[in-house]
Amino acid sequence: MSTNARAGNQSRPAVSSKNAACASPFYPPTSPPAEVYISSVLRLAIAQLRPRKGAYEENLGRLGAVFRELAAQAEPPDLVIAPEAALTGYFLEGGVRELAMSADQLFHDLSCQHRDTQGPPMDVALGFYEVHQNRLFNSALYATLGGPDAGVRHVHRKIFLPT
Secondary structure (H helix, E strand, O other), X not given: OOHXXXXXXXXXXXXXXXXXXXXXXOOOOOOOOOOOOOOXXXXXXXXXXXXXXXXXXXXXXXXXXXXXXXXXXXXXXXXEEOOOOOOOOOOOOOOHHHHOEOHXXXXXXXXXXXXXXXXXXXXXXXXXXXXXXXEEEEEEEEEEEOOOOOEEEEEEEOOOOOO
16 A cells, blocks of 8 residues: 555555556556447558559549548548558659648549549548648648538648758
């Protein structure tokens, strides 16, 4: 029994430093409420594209073909992941400024490709060169395509471009 408990203190018992990671008020974890559904399976597709450098429209069409193939499956994935600079190719020597776009424009283009598949909603995560507030970023977009909850969920902007 800890010193705190023996002294009649009903607060949390003292925790040794070796168990400091468990000292959170959220530990031990509690069960989620009954109305929350937690899937034990995440259906994931990794689109390992080999984009043609500088050919945005062509690469977008290739990703659209991946969307069509996935939508035709009996159990389409919940999330499609594509690599950094998936639609432009990776540039170390210029070309970024000409191909950078807003997250909204990328979302629109991806949504059009997804809409054409007539498939169920799916999430997508991919890297792209972004222009945001007149600055260039090597960014990652996470968005939901299709359905009533469609939209950009998050854009992560790296601070330093390799160019």
